[in-house]
Amino acid sequence: MKATLGSVLNNSPALQHRLFFLARRFVAGETIDDAVRVVRRLNEAGLSASLDFLGEDVRREEEAAATAGVYCELVDRIAAEGLNANLSIKLSAIGQAIDEELAFANLRRVIERARPHEMFVRLDMEGSATVDSTYRILDRARAEYEHIGPVVQAYLHRAAQDVERLAAAKIRTRLCKGAYKEPPDVAIQSLPLIRRNFMLLAQKLLTSGAYHGIATHDEALIAAVRAFTERERIGPDRFEFQMLYGLRPKAQLALVAEGYRMRVYVPFGTHWAGYFYRRLTERRENVLFVLRNLFGG
């Protein structure tokens, strides 16, 4: 699938245009203005947002600095427009793959800009090879700024240990299943076992007294989290559900209507293709949606 769509993109500007049109189901657009428009609409519907400027595995210093610059601009726009939104940053997009110091320096620029607004900065978690480095950068950043937190991927064998530490330190964490292809010695492979681990970790986080994000579209997990928080008398204002832009929008609104908090992860930027492929290959229905629209009558 990836190769086919990749070659479609490279060889036909017309199809590329059409593909971008379809990608906009999952991506807010290419510019900050596009992202702001989407966030405003989400806010009006009672949803908060986390903005991701797309791009990962950046190999050039200038590009990493430019990405940090876009996040600084985003802070200004979110604050100026009074949006209910925060930031999601992939450290590999601001230089982690080049040099940890560079990524930390770029992150500090964003933090300095976010500080007057106490705007929350989420460090997305990427492939397992980057996890230790991401926690090192997080720990250094937390020495200077408390409104920053990581993502725990429930498929990782190490997740329980990480959650133990994060819960004890009351560090605001996002819990998700994990999106990368990892080998069996690093990550749990079976979905039922990942779900089970997710729930154990969710219980630990939700009873830690800090405010966490439960990021999943999985109906069974959402039901289990709801049942657990009701039983433990953890109010719906003490945590938030999180979903991706364009995925299960009706479920997002339904949870808000029931009094839960919902934060939508909103990606934007010109590097939308990789993100779009990931969303496509996650679910067969998404691939069919694209093929129907590309090649259907």
Ligand SMILES: Cc1cc2nc3c(=O)[nH]c(=O)nc-3n(C[C@H](O)[C@H](O)[C@H](O)COP(=O)(O)OP(=O)(O)OC[C@H]3O[C@@H](n4cnc5c(N)ncnc54)[C@H](O)[C@@H]3O)c2cc1C
């Ligand atoms: C806000 C957010 C941030 C994330 N950040 C990261 C990150 O930093 N690092 C990382 O590795 N991963 C991240 N992820 C991705 C995550 O790890 C998973 O890969 C992704 O969310 C898919 O897992 P899932 O639990 O949502 O549901 P899935 O495993 O995709 O689906 C499980 C079940 O959910 C239900 N379901 C799912 N979609 C639908 C639908 N459209 N309609 C009806 N039912 C549906 C079905 O019952 C399905 O069988 C993030 C996800 C979210 C939501």
